[in-house]
Amino acid sequence: MTANHPKRKNALVPKSAKSILWPVVIVLSVLLADQISKILALRYLAETESVAVLGRFLMFTLVYNEGGAMGTNLGSSTYYLIASILILLFVMYYIYLARRDRTMAFTLSFVAGGALGNIIDRIRLGKVVDFIDVDIPDVSLFGRELERWWTFNIADSAITCAIIVLLVRLLFHRPHPTTKPQTGNIASS
Numbered sequence: 001m002t003a004n005h006p007k008r009k010n011a012l013v014p015k016s017a018k019s020i021l022w023p024v025v026i027v028l029s030v031l032l033a034d035q036i037s038k039i040l041a042l043r044y045l046a047e048t049e050s051v052a053v054l055g056r057f058l059m060f061t062l063v064y065n066e067g068g069a070m071g072t073n074l075g076s077s078t079y080y081l082i083a084s085i086l087i088l089l090f091v092m093y094y095i096y097l098a099r100r101d102r103t104m105a106f107t108l109s110f111v112a113g114g115a116l117g118n119i120i121d122r123i124r125l126g127k128v129v130d131f132i133d134v135d136i137p138d139v140s141l142f143g144r145e146l147e148r149w150w151t152f153n154i155a156d157s158a159i160t161c162a163i164i165v166l167l168v169r170l171l172f173h174r175p176h177p178t179t180k181p182q183t184g185n186i187a188s189s
Contacts, residue, residue, distance in 0.1 A: 019099040023109040030113025034154040035120065041131040041153075050133060061133040063151045066126070081122040088115045103169065110162035117155035129153060 045051065045062035052059050066077045091112045098104040121128040130151040139146045152160075 020096065023095050023099065023105045026106055026109035027113040027116065030110055030155070030158045031116050034114065034117030037154050038121065038129040041129060045131060057135045059133040060131050061151055063130050064127040065130050069156065077122060077126050081119065084115055084119050084122065088112060088119060091115065107162045107165045110158040114155035114158035
């Protein structure tokens with residue numbers, strides 16, 4: 001290009017749309033992986049029968065969860081549906097706000113994709129499909145003996161991993177101080 005004809009910028013795709021593209025791809029990827037895995041679980045697993053994948057350490061066991069994470073039951077399935085939708089809206093708003101901070105936007109996108117996957121289950125079935133069954137060392141937790149981890153799904157995994165990344169970032173990431181333009185006193189004579 002000559003000096004009279006500067007290089008054109010891609011005016012068809014606004015900069016703000018480019019910064020939100022990857023978070024949308026992540027949300028859709030998590031949602032797709034979650035829903036496909038649940039369709040397969042519903043098709044090939046009988047309820048409460050376990051299929052060993054890695055011995056007793058990792059099994060696929062179809063269960064339905066009408067409550068919340070880790071077996072909580074704070075209300076009806078409708079309560080969890082409404083709470084999930086409100087949280088999803090909040091997370092999507094923060095993805096938009098953090099769209100230029102890739103780490104934050106990408107991490108929140110995993111939370112949104114997972115939440116959306118479980119919301120679809122609650123709307124479609126009235127409960128969430130869980131099937132990943134992992135053995136852990138026996139633990140006494142809040143007066144309860146825990147021999148296996150709670151059964152979960154890909155959406156739950158995406159949310160949990162993203163929350164761990166967010167906590168690590170909050171604890172160990174120190175933002176670089178921004179330098180403010182110095183204003184000098186202009187001495188007038």
